Every structure is written in structure tokens, then in C-alpha cells.
Amino acid sequence: MSKDPIIIVGGGLGGLSAAISLLSQGEKVLLYEKHENLGGKANTKVIGEYRFDTGPSLLTLVKVFEDLFTLCGKNVYDYIPIVPLSPITHYWFSDGTHFTSDTIEKFTPTLTSHLEVTQKEVDSYISYSKKIWDLTHEIFLMKSLHSSSTYFNKKTFLSFMQLLKIDPLRSMHKANSSYFRDNKMVQLLDRYATYNGSDPYQAPATLNNIVYAEHGLGGYGVKNGIYGIVEGMAKLFYELGGVAYTQTKVERITYDNKRNITGIVVNGQEVKSKTVFSDVDTLTLYETLLQDEKAPIAKRYRSLPSSSSALVFYFGVHKEFKELGIHNIFFSDDYKKEFTEIHTLHKIPEDPTIYINITSKITPTDAPVGGENWFVLVNAPPYTGDNFEIEIERTRLTVIKKLSNILKVDLNKYIESDGILTPKMIEEETNSYQGALYGISSNTLMAAFLRHRNQSKRYKGLYHCGGSVHPGGGMPLATLSGMISSELYKKRGF
Template sequence: MRRVVIIGAGIAGLAAAIRLAKKGFAVRVLEAGSQPGGKMSEIRKEGFRFDTGPSLFTLPHLVEELLEEKLSSKYHKLNLITRYFWEDGTLVNAWAEADKFALEMEHVLGVPASAVHKYLDEARFLYEHTAEMFIFNPVMSLKTLFSAAGLHALKALPRLKAFRSMHSYHEQCFSNPKAVQLFDRFATYNGSDPYKAPATLTMIPHLEHNLGAWFPQGGIYQIAQDLENKAKQLGVSFHHNEAATLIHFRGKKAYTVQTSSNTYETDLVISDVDIARVYDHLIPHKPLPMRYINRPVSSSAIIFYWGIRRTSPMLDVHNILFAEDYRKEFDALANGTLADDLTVYLFISSKIVKSDAPEGCENWFAMINAPYDRGQNWNELRLKARNIILSKVQRILGMDISKDILVEDYADPPLIAIKTGSWRGALYGISSNDPMAAFLRHPNKVSAFSNVYFVGGSVHPGGGIPLCLASAKIVDKLIKK
């Protein structure tokens, strides 16, 4: 039986473990932490439970493929995806059903429902013509270009809008600035800037409003738990609290993986570790190629996990409180700091998972976009973010929660870097602001190593739950039985 060592039990590492075990490999997973999931983790404190990483789940079929079961009994499909709030009291409910969402936009913002449908139809076209090529296949080569997926994607080439920004395209589609801002926000799903990111990314809303978003009955962390349980059923061996320290090579071939306590012989290695860390720590004899070193990286976040002693009937699971000057917010991020007004994302899983908070309480995941770590004064920036969030919640929602916070924890770029191994705390690896970003991510397989493969958010096709799962699917295709 051929052996494979997977380094990292993030969502991509778990998916790779399941896929390789199904192929008949003897799979061993080495994980530095005490639990699976990577960025998808949880905190439990004084009766509150918080998902700490990804919070929105789309493309559930990628998990169904792994678990070999339908998720409808354990995963709840959201009817209302996000509530959007502005300082002037405007509230837009982003319903999952496209027709209902379009009518909401027309009723509240005066945007013709037909314009919303036209936009979502274009998003569907882009996704359906390009996803197989750019998401579920290796980085483009002549072989993939002339494959069925490549030829199908070529039909969308005139409509990719790769050389104009999301923001400029949204201004063309919608005359209402609030509608523009609402759709601009989708750039942040992979840590991008809507004023720079290519309009190709306007396919992202298709996932929510044409396909739908889901929520597990036990919270987002249930996904990691379900995948680990499935892997164990297939005979995968997990070694928690055992970090890989070095991959040993003979020429191009990896033959052992060393940890602080053991050395494991292997026929294949799959890394689910941030790509910069892989080269710095696990393959120090081979430096990270310069074309990746010089690439700008994605944004990070400052997150507060608040257990509060009250409820909020006006809020749903996913909520956005918009900044008045969105461009100024992203300009500040590019300069490594925070603007004086910020867009706040509030995620409250206890709206669905009642056990996530004591009765009469809620668990608030309050997040703002932040720059990656460049040595800034994070104590100062974190305090600034906290004050802005509390003030914004009071102004827009009429809630002074400062005295109702019973439990508090936080994450900022340095802490994210320590806990997840993300380079400088960047959540999505290299930035997607470049029109050619889809071709510039580190591949899942490189010629320098004959039996080493790469999965996870810092390599192709990118970060977020669906793309990390897709990276494992790509590696599964690349590895022969």
C-alpha cells in the first residue's frame, strides 16, 4: 500500500486525506494544533461557542462528495443570506432567492429588479463557463487550455472583464451608490480591493444568490469535524500536536517527513501549509521562487469574539454595517493602517445554533478588514477598531453593548499568523487584485519536486472553503492510483 503524509489538517488537508484514502493510500496527517480545521476553528468560553474563521458556506456538493451523503438533514439552507445596514437607516435584506432579492433592491434602493437579474445572470454565465477551468483544474497549461473545460472557458473570454475593476463595472450596472457598495463587498471574500480587483470576480455573487448559502446545524466548525470523522472511518491516522519540521529529499523526491518526535517514511507528501512557510521551514534548501516573493498579499482581519448579555432582533446570522466612504477604507488598508470609519461584519451563529450562547445572550463575531502585518502597533489598531465597532453598532442599531460584553477574545494579524501559519496574517495568500492573479498563484504541483503536492488557501485556486476543497480535488486528479 502506497503511503502519503499530509502536513496540516486544515479543510484542504482533510479533503485530501479522504480522497487519497478512498484511492487506497495509507494516509497519515500531521497537525501542529490540537484540533482539525486550520483557520476553521472554534472557541468555547463560559457557555459561549464561536466559530473563529470562515463563516459562510457555499457549494455544499464539494463536502457531499467527500462524506458521500446529502447534507440537507444536517445543514440548513439560508433564506436570508445577509442584512446590509447604512448610517442613514437604510436596510437591505439580501434574500437567497434571486427574485426576492431583486425585488428588495428595487423596493429599498430603487434599482430596477431587471438590472439585478441581468447582473446575476452574467455572474452565472461567467461561473458556469470558467469554474471548471480556473477552479477545478490545475493552473492553466497548454493541456488544460485545449481541454473541454479550456475550450468552454474561451467562449467567456470576451466577457471576463479582467482589465477593469469590480467597482467600475458595478458603477456601470447600478446608478445607486449603495447598490454599488453592496456588490463591491464581494471583493473582500478573497481579501481583495474592489477598486483594484478585476471584474471577473463579479461571478462570486452567483454562489450566494443563484446557488445558495448553507449553515451546519452545529456551526461552521462542524464541517471540519465531519470531515475528520469521515477520514478516520476510512483509516486515516491523525497525529495532533505534532508539527512537521522538515521534508527530506533524495534529489527531487521526498522520502521522509520529520517532526519534533518522529520521522515518517512516505511515498507522497501533500502540504496544507501556507506556501511561504513551506519553503522557509519545511524545504529550506529550495527558496520560494521570486515571482511569489514579490507578489502583494491579501488583506487580513481584526476579529472580536463577544459573548453579550442581550439579544438583537434586528440582526440575522450575517450582517454588514457599511462605512460611509468605502474607497477611503481600502486606501487605508493599502497603506497598512485603518480608516476612521470601517465596515463591520457581524456573524451571530446563535441565531441558528441556540446552544452557542446561554439563554438571553448572543455570540457576536465582529470583524473588520485589516492590513497584513508589517510591524504596526497592533495594540493601538485593535483598540481603534474596537471603539469604531462599538460606536457604529450604537449609531446604526441603537445598541450600546459595551456594558453587556460578558466574554471577550480577539484575533489580529500577528495572532492569525501564529495560530494558522499564514504569512504575516494574510488570510488568502497572494492578493487577487491583479488581472492575472488566477495564473500567478503557486501551483498544486511543481517540477522541482516529483512527489510533493500543495493544497490550501495560499495556492491555486485560492482561499475560502470552496476553493480550498477544490485544491484537494485538483491534487486528487494529479495523483495516479
């Protein structure tokens, strides 16, 4: 155990998770967050009479949160009102096909009755997805990929012997098309690439394990909104004695000439500590906080493509839509074109797939009586300085027109509160390079190995968590990164 407090820079899910894990080990923790709220991308905002979660909305892999709270001898459900969703998502296709998804036992009959697929095909696909999940999740997600102990055990050895079974050599789309001829089924499965901001036409089919993670292990909601996760984690953090300074931007992370970490600088003053955990996006960390933009890893990160970003409209809608659920997807006609526009042409798609999250379906207080809080998201390219202003206005009109047509209303008449989040705003608000939602893209086979390690090799006493480092972005993985980095600290700490 360290005598000095450990400093955490950034109060996103990764930083909070690292803080809680360290506190559970008996460490003292000081957390610095530049915003007034903890949570980072997972934040909350009120527009008029409507409350919105600002970023993440779909929760999977709840076991990660159970494990984090168990580390402290606590039950996550006493802190965060997580509920399984049934149905999970409402799907709408342009030809009028409409159905809802669920855990696989309930979902299979829906698929066979609405699409040209058989139970045998669905069963075979789910066992394929589960097989990849079983072979990958412990090695690629739960542990450091940069620690030798991860590789020297029987389970890992057996997994590596079965490497081809994780389907790394073809794309998600190619694999999905090999299982199904029905284009809607393939589109539905390809969609899981967006769970880490990648392109199903490029990303390795290994990522088809996400299908099992949602339909095998379940999709979840939080009764008081996704921000309830942050509130529950913050409650535990304070109970364990953590100290957080919000609205306090860290200006520098300091180190001596042997690159031993010595502390941080806030408001021009040095706060000393030999151990700093960074929840800050990797490139921002090297270029701004460490002022070490020539570090090989910083150069590498700059050259790697980012995961996708998002354009979000927050609509307070003064009408209730019984046909919608908490998660709703309105697919585009041409998925290939949509992903090429995002990942290759770097433009907001002309005919985007539209996602609507309505938390007031399970949290009625998020909207006034008779209304709904619509978080409307389209996938967008990472921000590279392009002026998206015209495209943003065009997209707003397209989205409203498409939804009005499908739902057979003039949506404009019902929108009474209006807000927006753009890729540029995500970059500015959370210091995430190019406003990417999930750090570097997972479009290549090697992406998992290219992500930043959780314990620095270059700086003694520096640890890394958050969605831009191993094991990746998304709420459960960012939370895992905090647990992995604190575990590394425990093993090799001062």
C-alpha cells in the same frame, strides 16, 4: 496505489480534503497537525459560556462538499448539517437603510423597493454575473491550471474564445458602477471582493461571478456551527481509516539530492514516505519546511501582495437582538477610503465596515439563554510587523460606538465575554504568511495563474493544497485544492 502511507502536513480544510480524497482512492494516509484540533483557520473556541467559530463563517458552493463526500460513496448531509439560509445577510447602511439579502428571486423585490434600481437592471446584472460564472468556474476553479489536459478540451476552448465576456480588463467597482447609479447597490456588489480578500477598486471584474455564486447558488449555514464542517470531514476521515497526529508539528520535509521527497521530520525523527501533501502556506513551506527559500516560486510569492487579513472581536453578548440575523453587515460611509487604507496604506480603516456573525441564531447552544455569540470582524491589512496595538484598541471603541448607535443600546453593558484575533495571531497560529486569509491577493488579472500549482515541478512526490495554492482561499476553494491535488496524484502517482 502506493504501498507506503502518504503524509499530509496540516489539518486545515485543504489537508482534510486531500486526505479524504486519497483515502477514497484506497491510499493509506498519515496526517500531522501542530494544533490540538483539526481545522486550521476553521476552528472553534469557547469563551465563558459562549462558543465561537474562530474564522470562516459564510458558506457558499456547497456542491464542492457534496462532491467530496460522493467520492467516498457518502452523503455530505449525513455528516454535516448544512442548511440553506433565507435570509442570507442583514445589510445596514449609514443613512439608516436596512434590508436583508436572499437568493435572487426573493432578493430582487427587496432591492427594487429599498434602492434606486429597477428589476430590469438587476436581471441584467445577474445574467452578466452568471455568464462569468458559467465561463470560469470549471476552468479556473475545478481543475489544475497547470495541467495540459485542462486546456485541451472543447469546453475550455469555447471559454477562451469568449474571454472578454469574463470582463477581465476593468475593476469590479467600475463594472458595478456601469450597471447601477445607486451608490448603495454598487457598494453591496463591491463587497464581494472581500470574499477572497481583495480590493474591488483593483480586482478584475471577473470576480463579479461571486455575486452569482451567492445569490444564484445560495448562501448556507451549518446547524452546529462552521466547525461542524471540520467535525463532519474528520468523522469521514477516521471512518475511511485515516490516522491523524495532532499537537505534532512537522519540522522538515526531507528529500534526496535529486529532490525526490523522502519523508518528514517530527520530534527529531524521520518518518519515511515518497509522497507528501502540504496544506501549509506556500512561503512557510519553502522557507521553513523545505529550507529552500531561494526556490523561484518562494521568491515570487514573497514579492506578491497578500490578500487582506482580519481583526476579530469575539463578544459574548448577554442580550438578544431580534433585528439581527446570522450574517450582518454595517457598511462604512466611504468604501474607497476603506479599501485604500487596507490595501495601499496598510492600516486598519478608521471607519470600517463591520461584519457580525451570530451562530446562536441557528445554534442556540452556542450562547446561554438570552444571549448571543457575536463574531465581529473588520477587514485589516496583512501583518507586516506593524504595531497595531493602538489601532486595535481604537477600532474596538469605534466598533462598539457605531453598533451602539445603530442598534440604540449601550453595547458595553452587555458584553460579558471578550476575545480577539489579530493578523499577527492568524500568522502565528496557522503559519499563514502575514496572517492573510486567502493567500496572495486576487487584485490583479494574473493572480489566478500566479498561485502555486497543486503538484510540485521542483520536488518529485510533493503535492500542494490549501488556500495559498490553486484555486485559492475560502472554504470551498481550499477543499477543492485537496481534491485537485489528490486527483493529480492518482493520474501521475508513483
